[in-house]
Amino acid sequence: MQVHLGGHLSFYDAERRSWVEWPDAAPLTLRGLAERLGLPAGEIAFVAVNRRLAALDDLARPGDRVEFFPPMGGG
Amino acid sequence: MDEALTRYARQVIFPGIGEAGQRRLLAARVAIIGLGATGSVLANHLARAGVGRLRLIDRDYVELNNLQRQLLYDEEDAAELLPKAVAAAARLRRINSSIAVEEVVADVGPANIQALIADADVVLDGTDNFAARYLINDACVKLGKPWVYCGVVASYGMTHTVRPGVTPCLRCIMGELPAPGSTPTCDTAGVIGPIVALIGSIAAGEALKLITGRGKLNDGMIHVDLWDNAFEQFELGAPRPDCPTCAARQFEFLEARAGTRTTSLCGRAAVQVSVGGAGAQGIDLAALAERLRPVAASGRVRANPYLLHASIDGHEFTVFADGRAIIQGTADEAAAATLYAKYVGV
Numbered sequence: 232m233q234v235h236l237g238g239h240l241s242f243y244d245a246e247r248r249s250w251v252e253w254p255d256a257a258p259l260t261l262r263g264l265a266e267r268l269g270l271p272a273g274e275i276a277f278v279a280v281n282r283r284l285a286a287l288d289d290l291a292r293p294g295d296r297v298e299f300f301p302p303m304g305g306g
Numbered sequence: 307m308d309e310a311l312t313r314y315a316r317q318v319i320f321p322g323i324g325e326a327g328q329r330r331l332l333a334a335r336v337a338i339i340g341l342g343a344t345g346s347v348l349a350n351h352l353a354r355a356g357v358g359r360l361r362l363i364d365r366d367y368v369e370l371n372n373l374q375r376q377l378l379y380d381e382e383d384a385a386e387l388l389p390k391a392v393a394a395a396a397r398l399r400r401i402n403s404s405i406a407v408e409e410v411v412a413d414v415g416p417a418n419i420q421a422l423i424a425d426a427d428v429v430l431d432g433t434d435n436f437a438a439r440y441l442i443n444d445a446c447v448k449l450g451k452p453w454v455y456c457g458v459v460a461s462y463g464m465t466h467t468v469r470p471g472v473t474p475c476l477r478c479i480m481g482e483l484p485a486p487g488s489t490p491t492c493d494t495a496g497v498i499g500p501i502v503a504l505i506g507s508i509a510a511g512e513a514l515k516l517i518t519g520r521g522k523l524n525d526g527m528i529h530v531d532l533w534d535n536a537f538e539q540f541e542l543g544a545p546r547p548d549c550p551t552c553a554a555r556q557f558e559f560l561e562a563r564a565g566t567r568t569t570s571l572c573g574r575a576a577v578q579v580s581v582g583g584a585g586a587q588g589i590d591l592a593a594l595a596e597r598l599r600p601v602a603a604s605g606r607v608r609a610n611p612y613l614l615h616a617s618i619d620g621h622e623f624t625v626f627a628d629g630r631a632i633i634q635g636t637a638d639e640a641a642a643a644t645l646y647a648k649y650v651g652v
Contacts, residue, residue: 237531238462239490249534271590273488276480277464277527283541284479284527298540300529302484303457303464304651305492306344306434306502 232293234268237277237300243269255293262287265299276302313404314356327518328356332405334517335359337426339414339442341390342366343497344456345432346378347506352430352513353398359406360398363422364390364432365413365640375499413640414438416562419445428516429453430509434492435647436484437559437566437581443468443476444560447552452516454509460495461533463505466542467512467524470552474542477551479527483565486581486629486652487589487597493648494597501532566652568639576634577642581652589629589650598623598649618649625650 232253241249253264261278265287277300278285291297307315308325310332317323323331334357338348341364349362368376368383368390376390383393395409412418414433419441423429429446431454433439439455446453447470455476456465468475508528515521527540550556559565569578591614595607603617613626621635623645631650633642646652 237529238459239495271488271593273485273590276484276489277540279540282538284474284543298538300464301459302436302480302489303459303462304434304436304439304484304489304647305459305495305497306340306342306432306456 232291233296234264235296235298236268236270237298238303240270240274240299240301243271253297258290258292260287261285261289261291261297261299264291264297268299270299274301275299310404317355322520323514323518327520330518331356331514332358334427335361335425336428336430336513336517337361337363337423338430338432339363339422339438340432340434341378341394342372342432342434343375343377343492343499343502344458344506344509345390345430346376346394347503348430348432348456348510348513349394349398350377350401351507351510353402353405353407355510355514356402356405357513357517359408361408361410361422361426362391362394362398363410363412363414364394365411366390366644368393375497375502377499377503413643414441416441416560416565419560420449423449423451426451428513430513431456432506435566435652436480436489437647437652439476440483441559441565444551444557446470447475448555448557448560454512456505456509458497458502458505459490459492461498461501462529462531462536463501464527464529465505465509465512465524466527467509467516469523471545473525474545475549475552478546478549479542483559483581484652485589487591487594487625487650489651490597491648491651494601494651498532501530504530504532566643566646568643570637570639571632575637576632577636577639578630578632579642579646579650580628580630588627589625591625591627594625594650601649619645621645623649 389411391409595609607616625631
């Protein structure tokens with residue numbers, strides 16, 4: 232599974248990567264995936280699976296492309 | 307070509323607009339809420355394109371550190387501490403004297419937003435915080451007006467065009483108001499001018515399409531990160547049938563049950579700022595302290611389990627674990643709300 236840590240969320244990866252390869256295994260919820268990656272749920276405003284808006288309770292499956300983004304509040 | 311259209315010849319020749327489209331632009335009314343970096347780009351494009359009536363609404367004034375990205379302003383505006391709405395209107399009148407530009411120096415809130423957008427065909431988001439955007443979302447959904455969300459931080463940004471009843475509203479997409487302190491802001495994470503110009507230009511293009519009724523609108527969420535050279539558009543699907551705003555028509559930000567609230571603390575030159583509603587779920591003080599350290603005086607942020615304290619931008623910030631803040635050094639509630647949005651984030 233390819234996982235994108237958009238914006239400042241890459242800071243939660245020890246190597247500051249914006250894309251990480253999550254080992255394909257059993258399906259898990261996006262919330263569970265975020266927890267395992269150390270992403271605080273409160274800092275995720277937008278999540279997409281295979282380029283479609285998803286909810287944190289949706290399942291991510293092996294082979295999916297998952298993208299997490301923080302709130303983009305400036306202007 | 308009609309003389310009134312001559313100055314717009316290059317976009318009248320463009321088949322997507324044509325003479326009929328230009329006449330629609332000249333007859334249109336657009337409200338731009340927030341005249342910072344994004345708002346500057348939006349207003350600049352629409353004034354030059356000949357949108358007949360522009361209402362520019364902003365609560366802030368021009369500072370020197372705005373000039374790196376806020377394209378309508380100059381050093382003179384900053385030296386004179388001009389309100390952004392005033393400086394922007396003056397600049398736009400020099401660019402296009404044939405349109406009507408109205409400046410409104412005000413903090414947009416539940417009490418005034420419906421009046422400010424009542425006659426607008428399109429509402430554009432030039433704000434810098436989610437409390438204001440959720441309020442815009444409430445008002446536009448209630449009144450059935452299209453609006454364009456723009457959000458930018460650092461080198462990345464997003465934009466989506468909300469057409470009530472047709473595309474998902476902001477609440478459909480993002481759910482509850484982000485918790486205070488959870489969002490990096492342009493004042494804590496920085497921002498570069500080109501990403502603002504890019505996202506603002508996409509949104510201005512959406513306004514042209516909404517007004518002319520031509521072209522393909524952005525039904526998805528466009529995301530760009532210039533530093534990663536990433537350009538994406540995500541599918542959003544239909545409005546959520548369980549959305550509290552556009553399905554249940556509960557307008558909690560408009561009804562002032564939620565959103566940013568300010569209270570001037572008499573005799574202290576201080577203002578209390580709080581964020582209420584479903585999104586107020588407390589604040590991670592340790593994480594906020596880390597974000598504030600680079601902008602705090604001498605890099606000093608003191609924190610305990612109950613509050614943190616820092617001197618930033620000439621003001622004393624005391625932020626409590628429940629998200630409430632007391633900002634000393636001003637008695638101006640709008641200024642305190644701006645400081646809260648800049649440094650704590652909503």
